Amino acid sequence: MNTREDSNPGSLLSAKQLLNVYRRMRTIRHFEERLHVDFSRGDIPGFVHLYAGEEATAVGIISHLGDGDRIASTHRGHGHCIAKGVDVIAMMKEIYGKTGGACNGKGGSMHIADLSKGMMGANGILGAGAPLICGAALAAKFRGKGEIGITFAGDGAANQGTFLESLNLAAVWSLPVVFVIENNGYAEATSRSYATAVDSYVDRAAGFGLPGVTVDGTDFFAVYETAGELIRRAREGGGPSLLECKMVRFYGHFEGDAQTYRGHDELEDIRANQDCLKLFRAQVEQSGMVDSAAFDEVDREVAALIEQAVQEAKAAPEPNAADLLSDVYISY
């Protein structure tokens, strides 16, 4: 497994790029933390599944992608969306179910999508993204421009038949796909160790005929470097691969989950010791490439952006009766 000690920020990214990825990660963190607060106040309808704590994986991988590359997300999709460049204000409006949301209020948190940015949607059905990304990768192959697809699945969804069938299909057709398993140790309230017979998902990869790598998903640089290699390989026709990112989720499976299944001091401990943003910032500041003031400035800007997003979302109009019936079909 690739670890922090192997990575040197300066060799991978410029100062400008470092600030950029930090901004993305900070945006995710702030977005999710704000949702946590607003949800507990009763402002937010339905289910939300927060990505806080997992930012380094989303940004570390998706930073390598362009709009022509496609991703399929999970139910915990805000992080992937923001990393892929979906408009934050539109996202907030969507979560509030308002007109002008990324899906005009018709999808909500679990189905946020922006196909123009190659974001094929968060998905309420676990494992459903894997076949869809095989299709996106197939289309990319026909297009011949070196575009790829990335599908994210949790440690639980990685046991779904759809996911396993997709591994085989991608290998058989040599599709440009990276299957990312976001292993945060829990599938809803059930631990990975209980639900999955193998200790490492990488073992399964070999079993299906594709290479697999495990990284520390809280180490941005490890993720970024490893993902970069796998993505390049896919672009160059090397076929699919599996990337397991070991990470932590700060919040429950869904907002409202009391998380009593987690260990006694676990939440405190991971906040203190495995906060990928803190770790990133520390590592970069230590390298001297970006100073603390610059990071603080980004923090402030992000806070303002999220505040603006919430205000606009609250003020945005509700969808009307015609919206209920629209867009079932293109023509009927």
Add this chain to the structure above:
Amino acid sequence: MMSEATIIPVVMPKWGLSMREGIVNEWLVDEGEEITPGMPILNVETDKIANAVEATDGGVLRRKVAGEGDVLPVKALLGVLAPPTVSEGQIDDFIQSWVVADVDEDDEEQVSVDRFIEVNDLRVRYVRKGEGTETLLFIHGFGGDLNNWLFNLDAFPDATVVALDLPAHGQTETRLTGNSLAALAGFVIEFMQALEMPAAHLIGHSLGGAIAAQLALDAPQRVRSLTLIGSAGFGPEINLSYTQGFIDAQSRRDLKPVVELLFADTELVSRQLLDDLLKYKRLDGVTDCLQQLHDGLFSGGQTSLPGQRLSGLTPPLLLIWGEEDAIVPPEHAALAPAGSRVVRIAGAGHMPQMEKSAQVNQLLQQHVSGER
């Protein structure tokens, strides 16, 4: 003893060269009724059309031989007319001894009646029947096909009869080689060349009439005689809500009121007719080609008027027009050159060759044979 000549059979007619059988839908008269020539006596349906069989002779209908729902071959006995003096027994004998006439040798060859030939790189469908010295060439109109002549093609046993599908019509390739009358007439000339047909009696309907008129101007040596029915190419007016409506209609429901404009008797607009028209319109490219033709020939009124420039034709032009033609006004007949023979047919709309086929066939026979 009463001669059998006074017993008159009513037989299944032949509509179109490919018809082999028809379904008797409904008797319109009762046994014992006095039938007069031309009276519709029963409704028959084929895979192409549903229409009334008109009596060719007069007499009392003594027996209905065919039942409603019966499927019978062409020339099968449908009923018997005879004066009251003929006995039931004699009628029974007549019916018993009726043999469906064998299919002609000519007809035997027509197993696959549709023929195809390349003209100017276009695959053209046509039909050709008979080996007579005189050739009749039938040219259909906008949105039609050679089946518009269903009730006419079989009426000239002594002639060679040819009918074609124009470019982008019927089963001819869906492509145009031009959307002007000159281009279309030129195409028909090339078709005649391909068939080694130096000259023919031209019979044109609607747009086909304008094409035939243009052809007569461009290549008079190819025209033995000219008959134009409900013809375009005389005056500027044409019913654009019909022509554009025909192009625009997407469903049976949309198409029905449009197609009904063609006929004085809207009963002729059967579901079968509409379905066949829809099948044609739904072929890839047809709508675009029809629109191109429409834009070139009809939009804003007709501008190309060859009918007004025809003169000195021998024999003179024969114009046939339905009195109730709602597509091209019958008044246009007045724009024909002096000496033309104009026959206006009562009770017919834009398609007298279908609605009053017996009368039209008789006029054609006279015209082609030089009678007056």
Add this chain to the structure above:
Amino acid sequence: MARKLSMKMAINEAIDQEMARDPSVIMLGEDIVGGMGSEGEKDAWGGVLGVTKGLYAKHGDRLLDTPLSESAYVGAAIGAAACGMRPIAELMFIDFMGVCFDQIFNQAAKFRYMFGGKAETPVVIRAMVGAGFRAAAQHSQMLTPIFTHIPGLKVICPSTPYDTKGLLIQAIRDNDPVIFCEHKNLYGLEGEVPEKPYAIPFGEASIVRDGRDVSIITYGLMVHRALDAAQQLAQQGINVEVVDLRSLSPLDLDTVIETVENTGRLVVVDEAHPRCNIATDIAALVGQHAFHALKAPVEMVCAPHTPVPFSPTLEDQYIPSAARIIDAVKRTFSYRGKQ
């Protein structure tokens, strides 16, 4: 007279012509080519019943044989559709929908709506339906009602070769997900099919037989059973109008109402199981929209509430017969109303 083609060849021709016209059309399915990866003949099968035979020779790798992974490859077809291609996925038997239904009803059907009108999923899923092959319970179902129920899907089930080619071309050109149901027992049926490509719009029923006395509304194989029944009834002086729905979603409600207003009596025939099927759907719609025209209650002739049996004797009793349809028609005449 147009040339005759079997329904199976009409499907083949529709796919062939559309693939020739549009490079974004691809096909995915199990053994749609056959012989992949083995030493023997390529295009060995061309589909389990030979429907796609010959297409590989013309279109090569645009036909992709798949592993036995419906959820993966049907999902891939859907994903590729959302990314600008026009895939046709073959679900060999509609009975297999269980293993991939999520991709169809939760993903493809819902993308456009869930994503606020910002997705297009022009996928066609072709599947064999229906009984009569002695293929037993898991290979013989008529599951059209399940798909018809789902908003976002279009469901088509033709009964003639002419309709099959035109509706399949329409399905491939259509920008919404289409479930195209092919009755396996009609694959050999021959009919006139134009050589040129043509598209029949969805949502248009076909009146296949005009009548005055009673209407039979149906689809698929049952259209032919209804026509048999109509012919027999004609000899008894009952004039039957037969309507072939062809398009279950969207539904041509106008023609349904029109035929009931024309005759006043309705029999709906449906090869699907009796609960919540197309027959109950039509009967309810007629009760709602054309009650005034009804002279008798709507009769429904359906398969029984059982799986499809194997034994030929039993299967023949399972499938609605012309005799049962005739009985139903007669019941619409013997109805006397409440006393």
